[in-house]
Amino acid sequence: MFYICSMSGVHVIWFKRDLRVHDHAALAAAVASGAPILPLYIFEPGYWALPEHSRRQFDFVRDSLEELDAALKARGTKLVIRMGSAIDVFSALHQKHGIAAIHAHEETGLQWTFDRDRAVRRWARNAGISLREQPQNGVQRALQSRDGWANQWEAFMRRPRLVAPEALKPSAADSEEWPLPQDFGLGADDCPQRQKGGRMAAVDCLRSFLESRGRTYQKSMSSPLTAADACSRLSPHLAFGTVSIREAWQAAQKAQHEHGRSGDTGFAASIGSFISRLQWHCHFIQKLEDQTSIESRNLHPGYDGLRPEPLAGDPRLAAWIEGRTGFPFLDACMRSLRETGWLNFRMRAMVMGFASHHLWLDWKQPAEHLAALFTDFEPGIHYPQAQMQSATTGMNTPRIYNPVKQSQDQDPDGAFIRRWVPELSGLPAEWLHAPWEAPASVRARAGIVLGQTYPMRIVDHMAAAEEARSRIFAVRKRAGHGAQADALQARHGSKRSGIPFRGQQAARRQAVPRAPEPAQLSFDLHLTPPSQAHAS
Template sequence: MTTVVWYKRDLRTRDHGPLSAAAELGEPVIPLYVVEPGYWQLPDTSARQWHFIEDSLADLRRQLRRIGSDLLVMHGSVNDALGRLAAAYPIKRVFCHQETGGQWTFERDNNVIGWCQERSIEFREWQQFGVVRRLQDRDLWDQAWSAVMRAKPPAVPERLIMPADLARLGTVITTPPTQQAGPCPDRQAGGSQRGEKLLASFLERRCVGYQYNISSPVSAVRACSRLSPHLAYGTVSLREVYQSAKATGQHSNSLPRKKRSLTSFRSRLHWHCHFIQKLEDEPELEFRAMHRELEGLKSGPGDSERLQRWQEGQTGWPLVDACMRALHLTGWINFRMRAMLMAVASYQLWLHWRNPALHLARQFTDFEPGIHYPQAQMQSGLTGINALRIYNPVLQSQKLDPEGEFIRRWIPELQGVPVDLVHTPWLMTPAQKERYGGNTYISPVCDHEHAARAARKAIGEFRKQHVSARETDRVLHRHGSRKGPVQRRPATPSRESPPDSQLSLFD
């Protein structure tokens, strides 16, 4: 009998429950990855994501060959791929990790389960990290997460039995047609080997000062672990990252500053799973507001010209535009800047959250649906339990890029503009523009301070008229963070958010 180990967002051999369990059976194992054209036509997927996966598949193949096996890569639907396998081999089991994705992958997984049930094939899923499927009580989540993080990872199999003549069914990895997000020449490369090297360099030296250096786009490039795409596609194990960070921080030779930095880093791993749990518990968050009564805050997508200028890095606010241009060419930007981009789109530009969220998803090499959609909504003021965070793009620029280093790197129109003017180039006189340049940089799309005040007022009035205590309490009970039983709260906006240094996408 043969077991199929179906790979999804878990492209590694280390800490891989399904692979380890399949090997222990002592029967042939088929490691399978299916390139699904339907998935790559979704509006939140892009070529940069695929190319990271492509790198990772090549690396996974090398890992599997070291233990006597290989990776079977097939194209089409998973059900069709399994059907072809079942026609050639006596398939008895399908093992895989749970995936918290969007509606498309949820329905795909259900179809695979149904296919297996119809043929009396055992289908079994493993929990990959601290997200709990069918969680009954959010009050117990933190305890469950800690138990997973402390558990000993399963060992890499010493040897796999590979069915005969497997290669004839497909090994060639070809690029599916994808939603395009533009060229990404500086994107991170995929694969477990690269992820493990990043982790080693971070734990050895880059982590020092982590909690202080991750907010600025200048320092974050090195201060952040840069493991986010590797965690998103499972080329490294979040549990092993957590355990390695904890062991390094507790080592007798670690300096106090390093210990504090790694404690902060581990808290981000906790929040990584905290946000994915939100989408796991309520998959509808991909499409509608977390606080259902806030769905009616904006009736349409908003001004298409404003959306386009935001997407192209042409808002006229230097830090906003520099971040978008950097993201377009690298596939990555640090969390504080991600939050600012989403908040500016939602408040100053008054765009419905969905189109900006989809655009950013396509730009992110490290797109993780369970983090992205709840975060996009939180930065848009749609949770009902978080304080509004309306970022002032000028103050953020002056604070996080005080010398204009990041701005000048990504906005060549402003390379000659001095520090005291680079954050507000629209205030330059004609004579200053003639002297320093900046004539070709676009004027702001609107007065950001006036737009922020108008947004705050509109949201406040909407909440007074349409937001109920009952719905706010539902959101808090289902998604609020806590380590003990949740306390009932009024419908007024709460301060559920921890400090910005903790509340984040994992970056």
Template sequence: MQVLWFKRDLRLSDHMPLFEAMRNAKHHGLVLPLYIHEPSQIADVHTARQHQLFVHECLDDLQQQFANVGGYLHEELGEAVDVLAALHAQFKFTHLWAHQETTQFAQYQRDRAVAAWCKSAGVVFHELPQNNVQRARGDKADFQTYLNRAAQQEIKNPAGRNLQAFFAPRPPPVLKRCNVPNAAGEDKPLRMKGGRTQARAVAAKFFTPAKLKSYPFSISSPLKAWNGCSRLSPYLAYGVVSDREVLQKLNALVNTVHGQGDSVLISKVEDAARFYVDRLIWRQGYLQQLENHTGLETDAFYGDEPAEVNQEFLNAWQHGRTGFAYIDACQHFLQQTGWLNMRARATLVSFACVQLGLPWQPVALYLAQQFLDFEPAIHYGQVRIASGTSHFSQMLVYDPLKQQAEQDPKGEFVKRWLPGYGTAGYPAPIIDNAESLKQGKARLHAMRQNRLL
């Protein structure tokens, strides 16, 4: 028998471990698809209730996808090694299939523990790469080559086929989700819902000529970004869709526009498509960066980073009570939706770390819990840049008053998401904007100079 282990790759389409396990069923045995609810990962400090419920919705959808092809998804509760060991004792499976995943250190440690157990138990562990990300000395094509392949290669999708003969008998019992411990925190009322069906609906709404050509002009302001961005980030983060699927959807749209023969529209859509692809390239770059520098989540790159936490400042920033309307509105928006556009995220981090002088670690951890689309490589990469604690050559500092003037000139965003603004109960600014910017930039400059010495 073979076990097919799902983690942050909650789909059947473009899933090479699934394809390879099925292809090898004749030689290695029938396939047991498995998802493990791991108490240690649920209790991890990065995991919030909204993440867990999003995953549950994805699993419900994945169960239906399996049912449609004559299969099932077996869910277990327990630590990965313990669950696999118990299944091995019962079924003596010989092969374990999974994707390589670039994620936080706790999950990387879990994957290493599984690999060690497989070696000791004589189980062949196949970890297949994805997203053109290189692990250790693995092969990695340049992005243009990968892009060309991704746009042209047929995506393997089992939908519409009856694969019942390839699945091992389903082991009892069927897990009841009520027995799975809850992650910390509360769900967010306006967050996006999980599942392949939801992802397809979101993609269909975005990948139109009108939406795509307006995309480059919609991503900076949280007012426009809510409807102007593709909003596929949670589905990419949890592998509900693959980057190859997104690239092919984009390519199909461009080809469709070409078929209409409108040269002006073609030019605008092509420009917007390249702009979108650039963001996918950045995403891959962040993933590769974490593979190359696994300490990105924890390591201090500068010896004199601040260690003390001003709890009053941290609480005011977290709860949207800083007296800076744009910052506070962004926090209230995030608390309701679990999402912010990239520039607003950078502004929150810059304000917290540069102007309030907070260490990047508690800032990064809090936002990881708040972002539904938390993906460690991208999250920590962006936080380190916006906090000034990365190796990025430029020092990016976002003046919150300037950002408000540029991104919310009529105050629409602030009025909608900060109802207490302008009343007697709204707090005065907790710092002087100009002075804190001056001191923060000087501190970052000194940190960088010390590193060069």
């Protein structure tokens, strides 16, 4: 093979869902080699063509890459952008620049990325190139047993963060022109309130959450009215790696300690609750890492064939996606998701469950649609959660959310509904949650004609929930169901992993702040002004 560079070759850092220079194991390993480095991001057409991927995620990635490029330029090199399949791109770069090693983080993604990574590994082996993949969070590759998982996770989080390198030795490689969303068939996206990508926004989110926004996290997270501000909003940043989960965990430990020490125990408890969720983040991703079929097949085979797959153009699926089910709160959630790219956990669970239980649709297509609407799409959280909310894991107690009760509980005055379903805004609050129950005269005064100005409800939710419950429990009663569920629990469950407390209990326990270790005390994400964070 002919190389322009010396045979010693360049070290490629293959950026995927780790778009930062801080606490970046692959970058640190490349720098340690002393060789010229080639920071690479590949826009892969096959990846962006998957139904889960969308323009809002693409735009978030573009924001993040622009800041990453600036951070690399500040250190003497630049981001090399390529468009094409990974193997084609690596082959061409190898021919021109001679690749000695490729450094990357392990990625727990869709089957597509698992297959792609396997193919790249094979290609590198054949080309005599060393491919070094490292864990980027507490998810473990080739895990043999879940026993003690939580302790290993915490040990990973406690390790010192890797400092961003000060200077990088550039290679001769130039970037191609950055592609546009249209190059991948990603048209306009109606998401004016999408979260901005990039390191600066990530640091801002984390800092404002830990310093002030998170004070009422525990009690505000369930309502979409309060959750948008009181939750961390770190999800797209964790999904695309503009901040590492270890950075978030260490900063949260420090904040929890400080709030506890200053007597703000409520705030400390909220941060404790957030810390538990950072562990759930990896706990869920570990499931997909261990069993890639969770993306496409029921975790518990007892549920195979239980629900029909929606046919193309199924009007119920379309009504659900477009927020036209006739359930005002549910429609408000779907419409707000379309415009913001985010929804709080409780409402994600409710909308997913509505498709699976009330509409009795197989979870795969609704889950794909939701994934594309989430700026923070994280395969390892999304698919295990989609199955959990659809009661196809066999190992979780089924929970069917009532969209009217959730509406009354989480949006009692109807402010969220009025904002996102303005055609109902004339209805008094007492009728907003279930407009079909309002006297005809009240609806007439509010200018509402069901079926014309706003849809009739698509289903009788009480009867549909009852029917779903009895079908699911019939499966749970079948011979062999329990044994299979136990095996799944052993493989994927939180008990074996050593995650004993959930929700409020975990938060209360974590509210007793432990003194952070010295490495954490020196961690000062808070003091990094946004302008510096941008450049660094």
